Amino acid sequence: DxxxxxxxxxxxxxxxxxxxxxxxxxxxxxxxxxxxxxxxxxxxxxxxxxxxxxxxxxxxxxxxxxxxxxxxxxxxxxxxxxxxxxxxxxxxxxxxxxxxxxxxxxxxxxxTDGQGLVNDMQHQGWILKDKTVAIIGAGGAARGTILPLIQAGIKSLTLANRTVSKAETLVKALGEQSATVAHCPIDTCATDALTGHFDIIINATSIGLSGERLPLSEHLTCAHAYDMMYGRELPFLTHFADSGAKTSDGYGMxxxxxxxxxxxxxxxxxxxxxxxxxxx
Ligand code: NDP
Structure with a gap:
């Protein structure tokens, strides 16, 4: 270089x-x-x-x-x-x-990052309209994905992050900036407190870069799991594939x-x- x-x-x-x-x-x-x-x-x-x-x-x-x-x-x-x-x-x-x-x-x-992710899900036949979605992570990649997901018609969003205050600050800021975002119900929580069933769960953290694993609750399930990372082993996808979820890495994004x-x-x-x- x-x-x-x-x-x-x-x-x-x-x-x-x-x-x-x-x-x-x-x-x-x-x-x-x-x-x-x-x-x-x-x-x-x-x-x-x-x-x-x-x-x-x-x-x-x-x-x-x-x-x-x-x-x-x-x-x-x-x-x-x-x-x-x-x-x-x-x-x-x-x-x-x-x-x-x-x-x-x-x-x-x-x-184009967030719309690239939405388009990739739709190309794979994943339906977003009226679906419950959880994003794990509240950094730049998560932030860029929120408006395109809401524009695609999702029913609700849960934003989970290791540092919950960052997720809360982000949701408040985006709601003030965009009427579209303000109209979608958005919850926040800590990553290990994310429980229940979602239609789609997206990993938008950089944890995979360090080889660590996300602390996911055993009471968390989904129909579709998407990891923004690609080109390596993705324990996040294995975790949900084991219970029958469809999975995708982030190469299509x-x-x-x-x-x-x-x-x-x-x-x-x-x-x-x-x-x-x-x-x-
Ligand atoms: P940021 O550095 O902005 O955000 C990182 C996020 O990961 C934060 O929410 C952070 O939580 C969380 N995190 C980091 N380490 C840990 C950990 N050990 N445990 C729990 N949470 C952790 O990164 P970006 O948002 O820019 O990127 C996120 C990922 O998305 C990267 O892996 C990147 O490669 C990928 N990406 C893929 C794209 C594609 O085209 N496929 C495009 C853009 C990004 P906290 O707030 O608590 O620090």
Whole structure:
């Protein structure tokens, strides 16, 4: 990785670290499907807001079309769009931006992560309308998922988190920000106090990265379990699969959020199932 900038790219993903990012191969597969010749590269950036803004400005001033934003810059990108550009509803409520474009000469920030998850569930035939949903986790990924889930028509949401106060603060803030969120009944609780049966339970914690297991109650069951993580063994999914739940890892969410970014930039409607088959 280095901070030098390649002016010939149409698309980039900005992150730190960035070497592991799958975004270039995903977007090149989309482009092949859509019959478009694109260049999409990983862009390293030093971990500060000033460097991030300089990279974004140089990219769009140099003719870049679109950028994805990943760890640790999603909130920095949100703040940049809030101050100097515009935001989609999803980005505004998520408080984070994963997709940048230019609209009317101004920076435009969207967040496609949560809708990517919703689309992935629906592609798998999981019905969201009138369903009871629990999310475990109250970080950036959970936050970005709440509005798309409510827009998909869920009946109720329970937000469980290790630090309950973070879940409570988040629900209050989102309710004040969005009338749509305010209209959905949302409960909060501690992760180990989450009990009962839900139609869908989503793991939006980063616990899997440390190899630890979530403290799940034996009185917690679900019909569908979704883990946002992918590419490793997922004890969260095994736990619910053992009692007959349908399960999914987060790889389809990754492809789904990318397909929505690609559509925003190019107008192309990607067949994510075909793209996924090509990538694996
Ligand atoms: P954050 O750091 O913002 O939030 C982490 C969350 O995990 C918090 O709720 C935190 O609880 C909880 N947590 C962390 N460690 C533990 C633990 N030991 N026990 C219990 N809870 C714990 O992370 P993000 O929200 O950005 O990301 C969450 C996950 O989602 C990551 O694994 C990420 O890889 C994945 N993700 C997947 C995407 C995809 O496309 N598939 C897209 C985006 C994210 P507390 O508040 O108590 O600290």
């Amino acid at each position: 280095n901070a030098s900038f390649d002016m010939t790219q149409h698309f980039i993903v900005i992150g730190n670290p960035i070497a592991h990012s799958k975004s270039p191969s995903i977007h090149h597969a989309f482009a092949q499907q859509a019959g478009l010749a694109i260049r999409y590269a990983r862009q390293y950036c030093p971990d500060d807001a000033e460097s991030f803004r300089a990279v974004v400005d140089a990219f769009f001033n140099g003719g870049g079309i679109g950028a994805n934003v990943t760890v640790p810059f999603k909130q920095i990108a949100y703040e940049y769009c809030l101050e100097d550009g515009a935001l989609s509803d999803h980005a505004r409520v998520a408080g984070a931006v994963n997709t940048l474009a230019q609209r009317d000469g101004k920076l435009y920030g969207d967040n 990754l492809i789904g959020q990318a397909a929505l970014s690609f559509a925003l930039w190019t107008g192309a409607d990607i067949d994510v199932t075909a793209a996924r088959a090509q990538l694996t």
